[in-house]
Structure formats: C-alpha cells, structure tokens
Amino acid sequence: MAGAGDRSRKGDIALAPPTVKSPETVPAVEDRTYLAFMVSALVIAVGLGFAFAIVIPLAAVDAIPGASRVPWLTQAHGWAQLQGWAGLFVAGMGIRIIPRFAGRRPIGRSITLPLVTALAGSVIIRSVVQPWARGSWGDEVLVAAGAVGGLGMLGVAAVLAVTLARTRRRGNPWELFAWAGTAWWAVWAIFTAVAPIRAADNFGLTPGVLDDAMTWMVLLGAVGNFVWGVQSRSVPVFFGRKPPKARVIIAPLVLYNSGIVLVMLSLAEWAPATSARLEGAGLALAGFASLVLAPLCGSIWGQAHRLRPRARSASRFVIAGNIAGMTGGVLLLVAGIHTFAEGSIVSFHLRDAARHAFGVGLVTMLILGMAQLIAPVFAMSRAEDRGPSLPERLPFWLLIGAVVLRVGAGIVRETSDMDLLHHTIALAGTMAWLALLLFAIAVAQAIRREPQMKALLAG
Numbered sequence: 048m049a050g051a052g053d054r055s056r057k058g059d060i061a062l063a064p065p066t067v068k069s070p071e072t073v074p075a076v077e078d079r080t081y082l083a084f085m086v087s088a089l090v091i092a093v094g095l096g097f098a099f100a101i102v103i104p105l106a107a108v109d110a111i112p113g114a115s116r117v118p119w120l121t122q123a124h125g126w127a128q129l130q131g132w133a134g135l136f137v138a139g140m141g142i143r144i145i146p147r148f149a150g151r152r153p154i155g156r157s158i159t160l161p162l163v164t165a166l167a168g169s170v171i172i173r174s175v176v177q178p179w180a181r182g183s184w185g186d187e188v189l190v191a192a193g194a195v196g197g198l199g200m201l202g203v204a205a206v207l208a209v210t211l212a213r214t215r216r217r218g219n220p221w222e223l224f225a226w227a228g229t230a231w232w233a234v235w236a237i238f239t240a241v242a243p244i245r246a247a248d249n250f251g252l253t254p255g256v257l258d259d260a261m262t263w264m265v266l267l268g269a270v271g272n273f274v275w276g277v278q279s280r281s282v283p284v285f286f287g288r289k290p291p292k293a294r295v296i297i298a299p300l301v302l303y304n305s306g307i308v309l310v311m312l313s314l315a316e317w318a319p320a321t322s323a324r325l326e327g328a329g330l331a332l333a334g335f336a337s338l339v340l341a342p343l344c345g346s347i348w349g350q351a352h353r354l355r356p357r358a359r360s361a362s363r364f365v366i367a368g369n370i371a372g373m374t375g376g377v378l379l380l381v382a383g384i385h386t387f388a389e390g391s392i393v394s395f396h397l398r399d400a401a402r403h404a405f406g407v408g409l410v411t412m413l414i415l416g417m418a419q420l421i422a423p424v425f426a427m428s429r430a431e432d433r434g435p436s437l438p439e440r441l442p443f444w445l446l447i448g449a450v451v452l453r454v455g456a457g458i459v460r461e462t463s464d465m466d467l468l469h470h471t472i473a474l475a476g477t478m479a480w481l482a483l484l485l486f487a488i489a490v491a492q493a494i495r496r497e498p499q500m501k502a503l504l505a506g
C-alpha cells in the first residue's frame with residue numbers, strides 16, 4: 048500500500064487489516080453517543096439542578112419570590128441533580144466504559160439514544176412541572192414522567208446486566224461494584240415510577256420518609272457504586288499503585304451495600320422506632336464503608352505521576368472528591384449512630400451536610416475530574432504541551448469553595464442565623480453553578496475541536 052501517507056520501511060512485515068478475523072473480535076468503532084448523555088447532564092445541571100440550588104435558599108428567606116413553593120423546588124432540585132446530573136453522567140459513561148472493561152461490543156445507538164431521551168426527558172418534565180403544578184393535571188404529567196423515567200432506568204439496568212453477565216475475565220473489583228450499581232438502577236426504576244403516584248395523594252410532594260430513603264439509595268447505590276468501581280480500575284494506577292484486589296474490596300463493598308439495603312428496608316411497615324433504627328444502622332454502615340472505599344478505590348493523597356503532565360491537574364479533582372467522600376462518610380456515620388440510638392429520625396443538619404459532601408464533593412468533583420482524565424472528547428487536550436488556562440483552573444477552586452460552604456452550612460445549620468446561612472448556601476450554589484458552566488464550555492470547545500484535532504493527528 049504505497050502512497051503519500053505510506054511510512055513503511057524496507058524489511059517491515061505488511062499486515063492486511065483486519066489482523067484479527069474472529070467473529071468475537073470487537074471492531075474499533077468510535078462511539079460518540081456518550082456525548083448525548085454528557086451534554087444533557089450538563090444542560091440539566093446548569094439549567095435546572097444547580098440553578099435551583101441558588102433559588103431555593105434565597106426563596107426560603109424571602110430574598111426572592113417563591114417561599115411557598117420551597118418544598119416542591121427542593122424535591123425538583125434533588126431529582127434534577129440525582130437523575131439529571133449524576134444519573135445521566137453515570138449512565139452515559141457506564142454504558143460506554145463497562146462493555147470495554149468487559150471486553151464486549153459497544154452498545155449501539157439504537158439502544159442508547161432512546162435511553163438518554165427517556166432519562167433526560169422525564170427529569171426535565173419533572174423538574175419544570177413539580178415546583179409549579181397544582182391539581183390533577185400536574186399529578187398526571189408527573190406520573191407519566193415517572194413511568195417514562197422508570198422505563199429508561201430499567202433499560203440502563205438491563206443493558207449493563209447483559210454486558211456484565213458476558214464479562215470475559217470475572218471477579219474484578221470494578222465488576223462487583225458495577226453489579227451492585229446495576230441492581231440499584233433496577234430498584235430506582237421501580238421507585239421512580241411509584242413516587243409520583245404517592246405524591247399525587249400528598250399535594251404533589253413525595254412523602255418525606257420515602258423521598259429521603261430514595262435519595263440515599265440513588266446517591267450511594269445507583270451512583271456511588273459506579274464512582275467506586277470506575278475509580279478502582281484506573282485511579283490507583285494513575286497514582287502509581289496497584290488496583291485493589293477483589294478479596295480486599297469485598298468486605299467494605301458488602302458493608303456499604305448492606306447499609307443501603309437497610310435504609311430501603313426501613314420503608315416497610317415497621318413500628319416507627321424500628322424503622323428509624325434500621326435507617327440509622329444503614330446510614331452508619333454505608334458511611335463507615337465510604338471511609339474505607341475512598342482511599343482503597345480512589346486516592347486521598349499523592350501525585351498522579353503516571354499521567355501526562357497536562358492531565359495531572361485534573362487528578363486534583365479526584366483527591367478532593369475522595370476527601371469530601373470521607374467527610375460525608377464521617378457525617379453519615381455520626382447521623383446514623385445518633386438516629387439508631389434515638390430510635391427516631393434525627394440529625395437533619397448532618398444528613399444535609401453528608402448529602403452535599405457526597406453530591407457536590409465526591410460525585411461532582413469526580414465527574415469533572417474523571418471526564419477530563421478518561422473521556423475521549425478530552426483526549427486531545429490531555430496530550431497538549433501547555434499548562435491549563437485560567438478558565439480551565441477555575442472550576443476546581445470554585446467547586447472547593449462550594450463544597451466547603453455547602454457542607455459547612457449544613458453542619459452549623461441548627462445554631463446559625465437563618466438569613467446568613469441561606470445566603471451562604473446561595474453563594475455555594477452560585478460558585479458550583481459557575482464551575483459547571485465553565486466545564487460545559489470546555490466540553491463544547493472540545494467537541495468543536497475534535498474533528499480538527501483528529502485530522503491533525505491523522506496527518
């Protein structure tokens with residue numbers, strides 16, 4: 048094959064492509080549908096989830112209108128963040144990465160595009176309608192959105208389960224976490240369909256106890272397991288360590304997921320004290336296990352010297368995210384023990400702080416860091432030989448500020464001046480919103496530059 052682009056030398060052995068012809072061979076086709084998940088997650092985060100995070104605290108202290116709708120806005124914020132931001136990101140990266148980890152064929156767009164449409168469509172409808180809808184039309188729209196979202200989640204669980212069942216090399220830590228996460232996606236699907244039906248009998252609000260258990264199940268189970276699993280395969284290597292062995296991971300993994308099982312079991316018809324004790328024990332177990340999983344699967348110190356110099360700054364997100372995850376673990380452990388001892392749901396301020404140490408700290412930090420480290424769209428930026436520019440550095444510091452203020456505000460909530468507290472939370476929301484906006488711009492620029500960069504590389 049001689050020609051202008053032919054770089055062969057005398058003595059080279061010519062191999063006719065494809066070099067491997069087994070029907071089992073996975074062709075190297077560039078699959079870009081993960082970008083649809085990534086872009087919708089960012090649009091929902093910037094347009095709804097993090098925007099509500101600014102509106103809620105300001106409305107709560109009458110700094111802006113909307114005080115009477117704060118409980119509805121809060122649930123809409125929770126679901127925009129969990130299903131729209133974290134869920135869509137995890138689904139998109141999971142559907143892309145798990146087949147590769149498992150040595151299977153990429154999932155086709157005829158499957159992935161309906162899934163992203165169902166997940167994103169349902170959460171957008173829910174977040175826009177729930178805060179403002181009153182009466183039966185709102186309930187009907189929310190029940191329909193719940194059913195569509197539930198189907199999307201079931202689809203994600205099915206795709207991941209089929210892929211995992213056909214994994215070539217079994218028993219790796221990432222696989223165990225992925226199985227656990229996949230099971231929680233299936234549970235999430237059922238609860239997403241059921242919650243709006245229960246909300247229809249409760250003025251459009253999902254009953255508090257159900258909503259609380261669901262948010263923990265999604266944050267720790269459906270999202271958290273993938274955060275630990277994907278990290279366990281790559282992060283220790285970035286930092287020059289060996290990935291953890293399955294036998295080391297199994298005890299914290301079982302404790303962590305048993306904790307989530309107990310939280311969900313607390314929803315059954317027990318006496319109120321038994322229910323609270325089950326929930327408290329569950330939160331404490333999951334919190335304790337997070338303290339072990341963050342340093343084992345991720346990294347909480349060190350230099351990512353195995354990465355290219357340009358990519359190293361993104362590893363700071365990984366360290367900060369895991370430290371925030373450990374902080375969330377301590378807060379959850381304390382709140383869980385307190386709830387268990389009291390036999391009633393207590394420590395709301397610590398639960399709120401823990402939720403945001405995981406949500407803004409572990410999950411959001413990790414999404415921004417891992418996307419820059421492993422998403423193909425950033426492959427070209429990782430190879431550049433210039434340092435990160437100011438707009439590229441800013442999201443990290445803005446998120447650090449947001450985590451400190453949001454978690455701190457949760458911890459001191461019961462003893463602080465309400466006006467100052469809510470303005471501090473709004474400031475945290477604004478910092479996180481700006482970080483996400485800057486990151487969204489970086490993704491848009493990377494998508495725009497991709498063809499140009501590929502042409503340059505091919506040349």
Ligand code: HEM
Binds near residue numbers: 402410449477
């Ligand atoms: C700095 C950014 C954020 C701010 C300022 C913020 C603010 C708030 C506020 C004010 C509440 C209501 C708390 C209450 O009244 O008890 C709340 C609840 C919540 N937030 Fe955030 N939030 C942020 C980011 C996130 C993220 C990234 C996630 C998840 C990935 C998240 C998940 C939740 C959940 C699940 C709830 C409870 C919702 C419910 O009760 O149904 N938040 N947040």
